[in-house]
Amino acid sequence: MARGAGTIAALLVLSLIAVPIGAVIWTAGGIAGLSAADWAAFRFTIWQALVSAGLSVLLAIPVARALARRRFRGRAALITLLGAPFVLPVIVAVMGLVSIFGRSGLVNTVLAGIGLPPVTIYGPQGVILAHVFFNLPLAVRMLVHGWLSIPAERFRVAAQLGQPVGRLLEWPMLRRTVPGVFVVIFLVCTTSFAVALILGGGPRATTLELAIYQAVRFEFDLGGAATLALIQLGVCVLAMAALIVVEAPDALGAGLDRTVERWDGSPRLDGLVMALAALFLILPLAAIILSGLPGLQQVPVSVYAAAGRSVIVALASMTLCILLAITIVTHGQNWPRVVATLPLSVTALVLGTGLFIVVFPFLRPSSVALPVTALMNALFALPFAVRILSTARDDAEAQFGRLADGLALSGWARMRVLILPRIRRPLGFAAGLAAALSMGDLGVITLFASGGQETLPLAMFRLMAAYQMEAAAGAAVLLVALSLGVFWLFDRGGRVGAGA
Secondary structure, three states: OHHHHHHHHHHHHHHHHHHHHHHHHHHOOOHHHOOHHHHHHHHHHHHHHHHHHHHHHHHHHHHHHHHHHOOOOOHHHHHHHOOHHHHOOHHHHHHHHHHHHOOOOHHHHHHHHOOOOOOOOOOHHHHHHHHHHHHHHHHHHHHHHHHHOOOHHHHHHHHHHOOOHHHHHHHHHHHHHHHHHHHHHHHHHHOOOHHHHHHOEOOOEOOHHHHHHHHHHOOOOHHHHHHHHHHHHHHHHHHHHHHHHHOOOOOOOOOOOOOOOOOOOOHHHHHHHHHHHHHHHHHHHHHHHHHHHHHHHHOOHHHHHHHHHHHHHHHHHHHHHHHHHHHHHOOOOOHHHHHHOHHHHOOHHHHHHHHHHHHOOOOOHHHHHHHHHHHHHHHHHHHHHHHHHHHHHHHHHHHHHHHHHHOOOOHHHHHHHHHHHHOHHHHHHHHHHHHHHHHOOOOOHHHHOOHHHOOHHHHHHHHHHOOOHHHHHHHHHHHHHHHHHHHHHHHHHHHOOOOO
16 A cells, blocks of 8 residues: 555656656757857856855865864854755845845945945856855765764874874865765756846846746747756756766775864864854844844735745645655655655756646646645655655664564554654654745746735745835745744654654
8 A cells, every 4th residue: 555655656756747847848949049148048057056066165175174173162053053044045045145245235334444346246246155155054064974974093093193184084085075065066056046036137147047937937938948948957967967976985984983083273273264154154144134123014915915825835835745755755665765856856947837838728827826836845845855754764664664564564554653653753854844945935936926926935026126125124034934933833843742
């Protein structure tokens, strides 16, 4: 029974990816029909992704090194802070960056005070800055794991022999780890939409995702949008293939899992590096709160209605995502889990374009804006949910599977007695993450929504486009509160009565 349901769930996920992509391939008019602006968008997409990934990795190396070799009070809180940009809605974080680096932001105020010319956050430099803000923490977390993979005994031997740790231990680790980190961040930067929508635009800062949006919403050129979506899909597939190629096995051997003690480097320099990184992350978040609380009084009633729609969409998306994830992880075989990771190789705008093409001949796209948004949000949260739940489910089967077999537990009874009680905490975390990601999404809804179908992120973007920055700041505070609230609610719900 579980395997049959898991097969159906995996086939449903596969069809939700294959049908839109098939529509894109069928409608695409060929690269001969692309304009010079389209090719410029392609070149800018690749260029900004290369620069953003390179800067993120280069800046992350000293931060990760400092975190890996220093133990201090507040270290756990700093590492937790590094995860904030992942849960934080993209549009909110971008607004925080505008508050710091915008025309009247903190940086330009300081520059004006010392007689220097102002900087602008809009254009290529703004897109790159925002991508570094989002991906620097990701690169740090991934590189810290690389440092922690080096056995503590190697550092001890190097210290006793007076040998250079950097050349003998850290450089080989970085040579294995950095290419994979670079490719992951490159893939994230090529699929970024909200950043380019707010900070990009114009002939010099249009990405493929933004060009797809403009082709659908402003020009209604479905053939051109499909061609651009096909090119974007090709970029993502090549990046995923490169990620598989650059992954290298661990070549440093095993240790005794002792705590790493480091005697090299300057504690003051490491402290300065970590302080600068924390300041880069904290300032935009603090600016959102400080500017947004007074702005709550200027938020129009329509924004609260949009907030209600966002909550409904988030709950529906979370429910569908968790049902699919549970069904897939209890299948007992690996191929449904592999299928569940496929959304990582495509983008919301590519699938959204395909769904728009499929729906348009039969329905008015705006009439299905919210259901389609909930469906796509569930699909793109599914890889994370499956990854979170798989380990807990496998551990439960390894520990108690034979006992359950002896008691003839199968189907729903096995799920209720064996699986669910032991995946409760990760289930709550996965549900909270899926709901939070859906709350802050600004992707597919921009293609389908019109009038009264806008969600809170889209309502906030429209306020920013209308230069109602005070009201937009109030909407940002509301969006952050709702995103973190739904995450906390479900994460905490999974822990109540579960020994945490």
